[in-house]
Amino acid sequence: MLLNRQMVFLYVTLAVSVGYLVTALSLGAPIAESGLTPAFFPILVGSAAIVFCSILILQALRAAPEAMPAAKLRSYTHLWVVVAIFVYIAAFKPLGYFLSSGLFVFALIVLFSNFEKLLLKAIISAVIVAAAFVMFQHLFGVRLPVLWG
Amino acid sequence: MDFIFLVFSSFSLLADPVNFAYVILGFVIGTIFAAIPGLTATLAMALLLPLTYSLSVETALMACASIYMAGMCGGSITATTINIPGAPSSMMTALDGYPMQQQGKGALALGHAALGSMFGGAVGALLLIAVAPFVAELSLLVKTTGKFSLLAFALIVVVIAQRGRIPQAGLAACIGLMLATVGLDAMEPITRFTYGYASLTAGIDLMPVIIGTFAIAEVLTQASARTDISAAAAAASKIRIRRRDFLPPMSDIRKIGFGCYFKSCLIGYFVGTLPGAGGSMGSFLAYTETVRTSSEPETFGKGNPQGTAASESANNAVCGGAMVPMLTFGIPGDPITAIMLGVLVINGIQPGPQLMADQAGLIAPMLAALLFSAVVLIPLTLWLIGPYFIKIVAVRKDVLYAVISLLAVVGSYVATYSTFQMFMALGMGVLAFYLRRNGFPVITMLLGYILGPNLEEFLRRSLALSNGDPTTFFTNPDSLFFVALTLVFVYFLVIRKPEGAAVAVKKV
Known part of the structure; x- marks a missing residue:
């Protein structure tokens, strides 16, 4: 199969490796009179990555196509977790630690469970965020961004 | 001898309430994380890494040592009681521990696991304390070309140890090397692969790499898998462990034999010194060796305490072994020693051959904490709170992963x-x-x-010193030694292909 999940991952990795090698080649000649240049090692690594990628793609193409698991529901929760972390980081400084972290923890608890008992989950989130604040700010002396300065 | 004396005098640092509190806290956290299926002591250490900024290096390293030791033995709790190893290193423990539990000897199985862990951890730590200074002295003899060959050896062994998936391991190593080349070149004032981002000029920091690799990736894996542990939690709620049944009788210990404990420790220790092998490989090899030499091999897998003792002795002895290359050459053998290396780097200490000579005062307390964790904390913790640890599998996973995510993301902000x-x-x-x-x-x-970074630097320096002559790697004795060692490992791991070892390695 040319386009299953693993193949897509390998194609992306191959594309990144090729991009890396092209950038490495643009750094200049790999060997100069004084010895190896900063381009040599990246060229070596980029080439090795392309070789490994090609081997894996060939192996995957030669392998007999496996029977697709019947009606197995795919979970996309991990993608929502990535989105939640991304939004959290973007909001961390503008909204301050408490508001951004409270919403983030609440969102993750809901993502890892369900939409029931939301009030209890909100209270748990508040407790976690407060406890983490005490730990970071007071126990370990880390300055976290807060709205009141 | 001076170093051994220094380690034993460092026990006095445990009398400091702050150090003592962090060692105990580290051990309890390590045990909890190792006991909960899906969490690991590596994750615990990754989460605690940002906090080392506010601790002294000695305290941070002592806490790391206790987490490491706890991580190796904590997995035996759920492996024994509900047949779900909390950590990969406890897989072999479940083979005999769980049948013992089914026979109503769960507490005894935990006792044997604790005794084996204590013995293994202590022997591993003592061997480390005795051997590390000599290896460190030898490491000073390794010159630039030898250093390159040594690093190449470590990387190649880690790749070929992943039997059955060597191309995947090779590609993963290349990705790691690519990440290492981002930023300012070590020898010339040229930036590479920054694509105009000034923030990348200093390179990719170790902290986000460790937190991302072990904490955020774990949360995403759990979110993707959503494993249902309700059956395990229900099984755990029914289990009653009585503390009075915990101590193994002398007759059992005599039957297992000192030889079995010691041989398993040695296997675990030497496996630990190999890059990429880890606790699961150590316990696997010790278990199979115990079965091979036993007069009643048919009893294994049916509740023979010798199996539990061999597995746990070996995986805890791995802790001492894995620290040898990390402390003497700056080569971490597994993720936990990689994070310990991170603690050193974060605090401006350069790991490598000079570490033991220049910073013995920082390293000695860590080894003292490792020994203390093995001899005192393993039996004490499992005896005092072992019966209750089994309940933690029922902890709410939604809250747990929310906490881990918060600590991971905010932790990466700290640096x-x-x-x-x-x-x-x-x-x-x-x-x-x-x-x-x-x-x-x-x-x-x-x-x-x-x-x-070191691999590239030593390669370029070696060739600069030899006027570009690549035969320098074969004409220098220290380099030739590591080249020959690499070929030996390639022969045994790739060409000869030992049966069965792949099973253990795949689970690492």
């Missing part, structure tokens, strides 16, 4: 007070998640990233 590092941790987490999901071992990526 530079910059959200760039947080985004970097997220990026590394996504990368590690997809690598793991597609069967790529992340340990090889991590080692590629950690060893990459």
